[in-house]
Amino acid sequence: xxxxxxxxxxxxxxxxxxxxxxxxxxxxxxxxxxxxxxxxxxxxxxxxxxxxxxxxxxxxxxxxxxxxxxxxxxxxxxxxxxxxxxxxxxxxxxxxxxxxxxxxxxxxxxxxxxxxxxxxxxxxxxxxxxxxxxxxxxxxxxxxxxxxxxxxxxxxxxxxxxxxxxxxxxxxxxxxxxxxxxxxxx
Amino acid sequence: xxxxxxxxxxxxxxxxxxxxxxxxxxxxxxxxxxxxxxxxxxxxxxxxxxxxxxxxxxxxxxxxxxxxxxxxxxxxxxxxxxxxxxxxxxxxxxxxxxxxxxxxxxxxxxxxxxxxxxxxxxxxxxxxxxxxxxxxxxxxxxxxxxxxxxxxxxxxxxxxxxxxxxxxxxxxxxxxxxxxxxxxxx
Numbered sequence: 001x002x003x004x005x006x007x008x009x010x011x012x013x014x015x016x017x018x019x020x021x022x023x024x025x026x027x028x029x030x031x032x033x034x035x036x037x038x039x040x041x042x043x044x045x046x047x048x049x050x051x052x053x054x055x056x057x058x059x060x061x062x063x064x065x066x067x068x069x070x071x072x073x074x075x076x077x078x079x080x081x082x083x084x085x086x087x088x089x090x091x092x093x094x095x096x097x098x099x100x101x102x103x104x105x106x107x108x109x110x111x112x113x114x115x116x117x118x119x120x121x122x123x124x125x126x127x128x129x130x131x132x133x134x135x136x137x138x139x140x141x142x143x144x145x146x147x148x149x150x151x152x153x154x155x156x157x158x159x160x161x162x163x164x165x166x167x168x169x170x171x172x173x174x175x176x177x178x179x180x181x182x183x184x185x186x
Numbered sequence: 187x188x189x190x191x192x193x194x195x196x197x198x199x200x201x202x203x204x205x206x207x208x209x210x211x212x213x214x215x216x217x218x219x220x221x222x223x224x225x226x227x228x229x230x231x232x233x234x235x236x237x238x239x240x241x242x243x244x245x246x247x248x249x250x251x252x253x254x255x256x257x258x259x260x261x262x263x264x265x266x267x268x269x270x271x272x273x274x275x276x277x278x279x280x281x282x283x284x285x286x287x288x289x290x291x292x293x294x295x296x297x298x299x300x301x302x303x304x305x306x307x308x309x310x311x312x313x314x315x316x317x318x319x320x321x322x323x324x325x326x327x328x329x330x331x332x333x334x335x336x337x338x339x340x341x342x343x344x345x346x347x348x349x350x351x352x353x354x355x356x357x358x359x360x361x362x363x364x365x366x367x368x369x370x371x372x
Contacts, residue, residue, distance in 0.1 A: 021281060025294045026290050026293060027214070027290060028213070028214045028290050028291055028294060029294060035201050041195045062207055090346060090365050097293045097294075100286075100289050100290055100293055101289075101290030101291075101293060101294065102290070102369030103286050103287075103289070103290065103292070104212050104213060104286055104289065104290035104291070105287075106339070107212060107283045107286055107287060107338055107339070108210070108211045108212050108214060108215060108283075108287065110367050113339055117340045120307070120336060120339060120340060121340075130286070135351075135352060135355050137342075138333070138336065138343075138352060139329055139333075139352060139355065139356055139359075141332065141336060142328070142329045142330075142331075142333040142335075142336060142352075143325055143328045143329045143332055144328075144332065145328075145331075145332035145335060145336075146327065146328030146329055146330065146331035146332030146333075146335075147325075147328040147332075148295070149289060149311060149328075149331060149332075150306060150324065150327060150331075152293055153292070153293070153299055153302050153303045153306060154303045154306060154307075157324075158324075158363050165321075166321060166324060166328075169321050169325065170325055172362065173325075174359065185227030
């Protein structure tokens, strides 16, 4: 039993170090060496957990999915869920920064790119009951993600209240035209 | 004179190697070592041109700006200019992929982040005579950039004709509501 506890604790330590590297420098900064430095450990020890950089990226992506799912909530209505995607809190901005950094990596790696494409499809499946057309789904997704990027670069222009106001303007716009009135607040 | 010609030629060779590294792996892959490998040269030779990775990133960003400005055109009307941002061609998709990869780097580096924020402000200055409100400017920018990201991950869902159709739907939507009818095609 003690060995098992140690292993679980060590696993948690490693995961926390991976997350701190992501929070500071994002996926571009993620390496066996950076995680070792963050833990004050040898690269050998980190290699014991992650045989390769690909394993490390896979683990980091798992952490990012977990934390993102937790922050979005399962059963929220459309507006609440979209608002949760926007960087209105420090934690939300951290998650978004890491996602944007992942895009750069995923666009240069077909396997990671396919995973991101599949994640977009799952997101659209969630939107479908709420939004009346594929065009509206794609424009809503685009607007929210593009707004995330702009807000990360210029938080002074996009404080939380303005992000919320822009989201409402967007929902009103799509409800009246592109979505042909089919956006519903569940 | 011959020495000068050699130097200009060598500078062009280096710039082309930098671009090929960007086109393949984006900013995450950019390093003195990668550029040297691309040229079949020593890292010492590349260090002769770029003293540090920061110099190299700066040079790469300059190339990206040049090629992007050339692809967008100076005097195009609103619709043409927005359409040029969307990845409807192989060259456009390459530029967009590199930009998205740059975001990840810039979000972890305050100086690069400030440059990207300033670039967004120049983009908004260009939009202002065409778009009637700051909200519409921000939503239009968001939608177009978010659409770029989605299309890069899933070109099958977003062929050129559909991107064009989504842009027209977006312009129609913003013209009738958020922008209070002030979107003009110059």
